[in-house]
Amino acid sequence: MKPTPGEGWLATSNLRRRAAVLIxxxxxxxLLLPPLFDIWDDxxxxxxxxxxxxxxxxxxxxxxxxxxxxGGVWLYRRDWEDEYVYGAAEWVIAIVVxxxxxxxWILFVQVSxxxxLKPYIIAMDGIVLSADVALGVGVYNARSKRNRDRLEAERDRLSALYENSSDPIATVRFNGDATVEAxxxxxxxxxxxxxxxxxADAPRTLSTESVRESGIDGTLEYEWDAGDDRDYRVSVTPVDADDEGVRVHLRVADITEQTELAREAEARERLEHLHRIASDLATVDAVDSAYERTLNALRSTVAFDEACIVVDGEIVxxxxxxxxxxxxxxxRVQTGAVPSDGGAITRTDEDGRTVLTVPVGDDAVLQAGVDESTLRDSQITAAELLGTHLRETRQRLEREDRLRDQRERLELLNRTFRHDLMNDxxxxxxxxSLLDEHVDEEGERYLETVAERADEMSERIETMRSLMKAVEGEDHDLTPMSAAAVMKAQVDDARETYQSAAFEVDTPLPDDDVLADDLLADVFQNLLANAVEHNTADxxxxxxxxxxxxxxxxxxxxDNGPGIDSDRRAEVFELGEKGEASSGTxxxxxxxxxxxxxxxxxITIGDAPGGLGGAAFTVRLPVADE
Structure with a gap:
């Protein structure tokens, strides 16, 4: 307890303090007795x-x-802390002793x-002893002044830093409890x-020993959760360390905006990665490969500890x-949900693990388990998008399987039409034709019907062959071929078939090759036949x-026919669409x-040029590279 100035000897004080000043x-x-005795004796x-x-x-x-x-009385009456009072007393006692x-020792040697007795030797030894004590006091004062100057410079530097910084900054003495000095x-x-x-949240203990081991320059940095939805980075720089504790320079920087920017950048990078994954999934040709690539992408998205894909209750x-x-x-998951529906759910299991479950269609889910207590919204959204990409990939592969099966059936049907039915x-x-000479006049009428129906059957078989080959799409093997030559050949056939019609060809036709196959002849044949069969002109x-x-x-x-109304031009290309007077399919x-x-x-439809007044079908074909 500190004594109040003026309380005197009766003031209650620390026992050690009283003993020190009393001594x-x-x-x-x-020491006053010898000179007083000598005065009385002389x-x-x-x-x-x-x-x-x-x-x-x-x-x-x-x-x-x-x-x-x-001085002992004066020392007792100071409002200093006890440790400073008995520290000064200890110095006095030590020097006197x-x-x-x-x-x-000098007197013992001289007398015994x-x-x-040699007074001048005693005097000289006393002077030398006093000089040594003075040297020690001088060195101590010099060191104290040096430390004070250094601390003042540090305080000046910190004061300037305090004034020029908007971050919270403090100088703290830490010895179990933290005392803010400035x-x-x-x-x-x-x-x-x-x-x-x-x-208290520092990752390592701040003590005199730890600071001495790491050095005064061993700045400690860590992120601190203040519980206010803000992100902070703490910098602790030791200033000095002694038996009384550690003085540190403490700076708390609000890094919420930087953290948000970093998270946004991370989210953008994650989404870009997902787009690359989507492109990657678009190229897979087997569902097992899609599952493996999805799990690889999920690892970089969620950083899971374990993950799986479950289809119909079984892990695949x-x-x-x-x-x-x-x-x-x-x-519990909402099957078939998409990210906007909030399809994914997270749940903490009995082991404290967080499990993310993402629906992948009506029969499958994507699951990831992490040891962390929470997952960021950006991670959940990314996992949902990944689930969507996987769902679309599975649907694409299923469609391709169905199309592949349909193509195989069409190919079988095509071969049947082209071979078996055409042969029949x-x-x-x-x-x-052989029966023509063996039937009477009445039988000839039935025979003509048989021949006509056989011809119609052949035409329909060819039509179905062209239709089935056309729907094969990308399986066509396209080669450069002369469009002019194909067109001229089909015009010659049309002239023989429709002898009452006039066919005019603007010459010369461009001698350019186009990328096509043998079905190009069917295109021109159909357009020429359509121009005549649907023509009402005489x-x-x-x-x-x-x-x-x-x-x-x-x-x-x-052609010079009735033409096609603009509002019906898109309809005429629909399957099964034909005019009222048409007998075609x-x-x-x-x-x-x-x-x-x-x-x-x-292929487009317009009005016929040059005064014909009918319809004009224009086919635009890519020219083969020269």
């Missing part, structure tokens, strides 16, 4: 000496001893060993001048998991023209469009 006062009183005992000489001789000793005794020992306004306002909670792929991670979540139709036609007139248009060839078949133009689409071209 100093007693030493002063004891004045009262022979040979009598003048009093004034005795006072001059012992005045210095009286003053010094009295000062020491008074040291002097007494040295001087006692030499039998002769702080800027930001620290006082934000943390009420308390640093205990901040330093996994990383560190042999069974489903959370059966309850599989039962040819056999019927050949046998009908004398059907068909004009064929072609021109180069950049990297494409435009072929136009125009309604598949010819649909086949033409499918074939041209498979070439990478297009």
């Amino acid at each position: 100093v006062a007693i030493l002063g009183a004891l 004045w009262t005992n022979p040979p009598f000496k003048p009093l004034w000489t005795a006072l001059i001789e012992n005045g210095i000793g009286v003053v010094l001893a009295g000062t020491l005794a008074a 040291g002097h007494a020992v040295v001087m006692g 060993l030499q039998g002769d 702080a800027n306004d930001a620290f006082r306002e934000r943390f009420d001048g308390n640093a205990d909670d901040i330093l 792929a996994g990383r560190g998991a042999e069974t489903a991670l959370d059966r309850e979540s599989i039962e 139709a040819n056999v019927i036609d050949a046998r009908a 004398a059907p007139h068909v004009r064929v023209s072609a021109e180069r248009d950049g990297d494409a060839l435009r072929v136009t078949v125009a 309604g598949v010819g133009l649909n086949i033409c469009q499918r074939i041209v689409d498979s070439y990478g071209g297009d």
Whole structure:
């Protein structure tokens, strides 16, 4: 307890404090006795000496001893802490005892060993001893001043730093409890001048030993959760360390914005990664490969400890998991959900592990388990998008399987039409020709019907062959071929078939090769037949023209028929669409469009030019590279 100035000797104080200052006062009183005794002896005992000489001789000793005794009283009355009071007393006691020992030894040697007192030797030894004590005091004062100067420079530097920084900054003495010695306004306002909670989260113990091991320059940095939805980075720089604890420079920086920017950058990178994964999944041709690539992508997205894909309750792929991670979540998850529906759910199991469950269609889920207590929203969203990509990939592979099966069936049907049925139709036609000489007039009428139906059957078989080959799409083997040569051949066939119609060809036709196959002839054949069969003019007139248009060839078949209304031009390409007076099947133009689409071209309908007044079908075909 600190004594209040003026309370005197009766004030309650620390026992050690009272003992220390009492010893100093007693030493002063004891050292005062020899000069007082010498003054009394010189004045009262022979040979009598003048009093004034005795006072001059012992005045210095009286003053010094009295000062020491008074100093003990003065030291006791100071409002210093006890440790400083008895620290000063200890110095006094140590020096007095040291002097007494040295001087006692000198007197012992001179009296006992030499039998002769030598005052000048005693005086010289006293001077040397005092000089040594003075040197020690000087060195101590110099070191103290050096430390004070260094601390003042440090305080000046920190003060300047405090004034120029908006971050909370403080100087803290830490020895179990943190005592803030200085702080800027930001620290006082934000943390009420308390640093205990901040330093309590330091990743290593702050002590004199640890600071000495790491060095004064061993700055410690760590992230601190203040419980206010803000992110902080704490920097602890040791200033000095002694037996009384560690002085540190403490800086608390609000890094919420930087953290958010880093998280946004991480989220963007994660989404870009997912887009790359989506492109990667678009190229897989087996569902097992899709599962493996999805789990690889999930590791970089969620950083799971274990993960799996479960289909119809059975695990089909996994990383560190042999069974489903959370059966309850599989039962609860919204099947078929997409990210906007909030399809994914997270749940903490009995082992404290967080399990993320993402629906992948109606029959599958993607699960990831992490040891952390929570997952960020960006991680959950990324996992949901990954689940969506996997769902779409599974659907694509299922469609491709169905299309592959359909192509195989179409190919089988195509071979059946082209081989078996066409052979049967040819056999019927050949046998009908042989019966022509063996039937009477009444039988000829039935025979003609058989021949006509056989011809119609052959035409329909060819039509179905073209349709099935057209729907094979990308399986076509396209080669460069002359569109002009194909068109001229089909015009010649049309002239023989429709002898009442006039066919006009603008010459010369461009001599350009286009990428096509043998179905190109079917396109031109259908367009020429359509121009005649749907023509209501007394004398059907068909004009064929072609021109180069950049990297494409435009072929136009125009007629002088009734034309096609603009609001019906898209409908005529639909399967089964035919005019009221048409006796056809309604598949010819649909086949033409499918074939041209498979070439990478297009077919359009417009008005016939040059006064024909009918319809004009224009086919645009890509030109083969030269």
